[in-house]
Amino acid sequence: MSIAARGIPRITPVRLLVAAACAIAAAFVALPLIVLATHTSPGALRQALSDPLVLDALRVSLVTTVISLVIVVAIGTPLAAALARGRFPGRAALDALVGLPLVLPPVVAGLALLLAFSPSGPLGQALQPLGVRVPLTESAVVLSQCFVAGPFYVYAVTAGLSSVDRGVEEVARTLRAGPWHVFRTVTLPLIRPALVYGMVLSGARALGEFGATITVAGNLQGRTQTMPTAIYVAFERDPDGAVALAVILAVVSFVLLLAVRGLRLARAAV
Amino acid sequence: MPCLLLAACGSSAGSTGTPQPPTTAIVVFAAASLSKVMPQEIAAFQKAHPSITVAGDYEGTQALLTKLEADGTLADVFASADRVHMTTAQTKGLVTAPRDLAVNTLVIAVPPGNPAHITGLADLARSGVRLSIADKSVPAGNYAEQAFAIAESNSDVPAGFAKAALANVATRPTDVETVVSNVAAGVVDAGIVYATDARANSGISALPIAQRDQPVTVYVAAATAESRHAGAAQQFLAFLLSTQGQALFHDAGFASPGPTAQPLQNGAPATP
DSSP states (O other): OOOOOTTSOOOOHHHHHHHHHHHHHHHHHHHHHHHHHHTOOHHHHHHHTTOHHHHHHHHHHHHHHHHHHHHHHHHHHHHHHHHHHOOOTTHHHHHHHHHHHHHSOHHHHHHHHHHHHSTTSHHHHHHGGGTOOOTTSHHHHHHHHHHHHHHHHHHHHHHHHHTSOHHHHHHHHHTTOOHHHHIIIIIHHHHHHHHHHHHHHHHHHHHHOOHHHHHHTOOOTTTTOOHHHHHHHHHHHOHHHHHHHHHHHHHHHHHHHHHHHHHHHHHHHO | OHHHHHHHHHHHHHHHHSOOOOOEEEEEEEEGGGTTHHHHHHHHHHHHOTTEEEEEEEEOHHHHHHHHHHOTTSOSEEEESSHHHHHHHHHTTOEEEEEEEEEEOEEEEEOTTOTTOOOSGGGGGSTTOOEEOOOTTSHHHHHHHHHHHHHHHTTSSOTTHHHHHHHTEEEOOSSHHHHHHHHHTTSSSEEEEEHHHHHHOTTSEEEEOOGGGOOOEEEEEEEETTOSOHHHHHHHHHHHHSHHHHHHHHHTTOBOSOTTSOOSSOOOOOOO
């Protein structure tokens, strides 16, 4: 009757169900991507990586993603601190508002940004005297990425800050450490995994941003054409090239997410 | 009174008693620039053929062809905005017997008030002017580049115009509808669209491009080879080419495929 050997978990209906759910979820994500990968070859990938269109798209994507990430961290960190620690009226509303881009279709975000920054929109009109035009420029790419990817960072850091034991900070403070010193020596090391996780998640999302970008930033090689936009355009012109591009983007994103998992596991082991 | 009652009874019994004729559902893949006129064609066709329902999918011609290449059964009728894509579809055995449907013309679209004071093609090459022109893979984008080249070879614009105008392009959308919305939103100073787009959108103004600078912008339609409703597809095609169907194209600003567009089979172009 008992076939469960030492070390091998006993098979129960619940465990079977859980295993089935895991298998379905893994296959659901992995299968289409594996099929995608089988549609390309090392030769096609090499060729894609020497195509000026691909290189331009890679460059635009990487440069804008880095800029977006800097902006997201600069504005998102104090915002996350306020959401995690602050006690002020409207905190719940602010929390929901910040997360709104997570659930909005990105094309809606793009449309909203386009209308706001168009020459007749309020922000576009405010910027006109300064000679700044946002739609269909590199700034629009960055704006779209910040809009869509920002909440991933803010929510990760908010969660990290909320889980910090305030007693530890209190102890540091009773030892006459200044607030900045406490933050740097106590809080920061505690939330570093959350910061890194938020940055990678947000960066990967920015790298993959498409709907808002193509709506407000348009599509011009070397300026506003990112990897996802290039994949979309190439799919209609050169499907093989599009698949190669898609595989490159999928691999980069997977490696990024895997690196974060590894980082977290390594930290947990310490 | 009893008469009326009887009549009422009779008619209601008739409508519930006799089964509705089985309906055939067909799908039309039509170029994005047909998205205003095609629903009218479909409505008129369905009125005349109650047993056939038609669903329209409007995207850039190149996107529709990509879909057809992936699965030839996705559509029963394919209406391309140019010959190039239809010829590709024909070569790949995706369609049968294409027919010329209608002809369009290109115009320069400008936002309300024409803030950059565009008066003609030559202004598109002016420094600082921002343009929206569909991607080269889109018929409208390809036509726009052709028009630039034709105008330059006709000396209607200064030498180097085409290169300078293309350098002013701020975005290359994947369908002409997006060019229209770029212009309407005022995020560009001008765009190249079809006359029919300009006519259907009050949010933009159109400046003409000389007839001699126009490329041949002909729409070509065909039934798909793998259509499961070939009969209904042919009926719909015949309607599009009928007097009634062509009248709807005319009302929307299209011209009939006449002297400017030669039929696919007969290669002899009409001499001006």
